Amino acid sequence: MSGQAQQGGKLDYPAAMFVGDSGIREFNEEPWEEIQRDPRGLLLMWEPPNKDHEYIIGMDPSQGITGWSRGSRKKEDEKTDNGVIEVFRIDGAKELCWKEDENGNKVPDVDPQTRRQRIRYMDVQVAEFAAPCDAVEIARVAKVIGTLYRGSEEDQAKLIWEAWPGCGMLCTQELLRIGYGNLWHWEYIADVAEDTGKLGWRSTHESMKLLWYRARRHLMQENAIIRSKWLLEEYADAVVDWQKMRARADQGAHDDRMTAANLCFWAGHKWTYEESHREPVTESPGPVDFQRYAPVLGEDAVTFEDWREIATSEW
Helix, strand or coil: CCCEECCCCCCCCCCCEEEECCEEEECCCCCHHHHHHCCCCEEEECCCCCCCCCEEEEEECCCCCCCCCHHHCCHHHHHCCCEEEEEEEEEEEEEECEEECCCCCEEECECCCCCCECEEEEEEEEEEEEECCCHHHHHHHHHHHHHHCCCCCCCCCEEEEEEECCCHHHHHHHHHHCCCCCECEEEEECCCEEEEEEECEECCHHHHHHHHHHHHHHHHCCCEEECCHHHHHHHHHCEEECCCCEEECCCCCCCHHHHHHHHHHHHHCCCCCCCCCCCCECCCCCCCCHHHHCCCCCCCCCCHHHHHHHHHCCC
16 A cells, blocks of 8 residues: 555654543653554654644544553453554645656656646644553543644544444443544535534445545555554555455454544545545745636637737627
8 A cells, every 4th residue: 555654763752652541641661662562552643733733533443341451451452453543634744746757857747837846735644542442441532632632623633433333332422421522523425415413434334435445545646644554554454355345454453543544534635525536736926827827719819918808899
C-alpha cells in the first residue's frame, strides 16, 4: 500500500504517554525497545497538539478485556482485538508535484492556467492508541485524547467511531454519559446526502465496502503520511475478502488500526458529500488575470475588451 512513513528509532516527540483517569503523563517506566515491541496501552505521539490545526479522531472500539491494563498484560492478550484511536491532522502537509518530460528529466508539474507548480496536500498521522480494553474504557480514553488534540475546536476534536453493531453501542452510550461534545453523525445518501441525526459510523456490508474503496484510493494517491509502523503493518498484511469485497486482517492478525485510520479519512474529507479523488492544486500569490482565460468568440474577438465591445454594442 502506498503512503509515506517515518519508521525506526525513537519518536520525534515524547516516545509514549500514559493515559489515566487523571490525564496524561510521559511514560518512562520501560525502555523504548520494550515499548516498540508492544506499544499497547500507551499513547504514541509524533507531534504535540497545536491550537491552530484541525484534527480528526477515528476510533474502533472492541469488546476487549474489562479491567485490562499495561501492567497486567499477558502474552495471550495479543490475540484479543484492540480498541484503537487514531489521530490525523487533515491536509497537514504539502509537497510540490513533479513530472517527467519527454527526455525523462524531472520537471515541475505546472498548472497551465495559474502558471504555478501544483501542490499535493496530505493528511498527517500525529498520534495512536491501541489496547485490548473494553468499549467503555476506550470511550474514556477518547475523551482525554480528544480534549488534548482539540486543535481549533472549542471542546474536543471531531470523533468518528464504529457505533453499530455490537459493542459500539455501549461505546456510544459512554461517550454521551461523559459528555464528549463533538461527535460525527451518520449520513444517509439518497438523492442528496442528509444528516440522519444518528451518531457514529454504522458498519454494514455496503458501508464497509465503500469505506475500503475510498481509503484505498486515498492511500494509493499518496494523500496520507503514516508514521506508525504498526498501522503500516496492518495495511500491508491485510487480505481481500472476496465475499464482502473489502480488506480485512489475515488469520491471527489485527485490522483495528486500519479501520480507525480509514474512518479518519472519511470524516476528515467529508466523503459522503465530496468526491474522494483530490487533484493537486496550486496557490496563487495574487489575483488571477482572467482576461487570459476569457472566451474567444470568433476571429475578431480575441481579447476580453473585444468581447465586451461586441456584447454591449447592441444594448
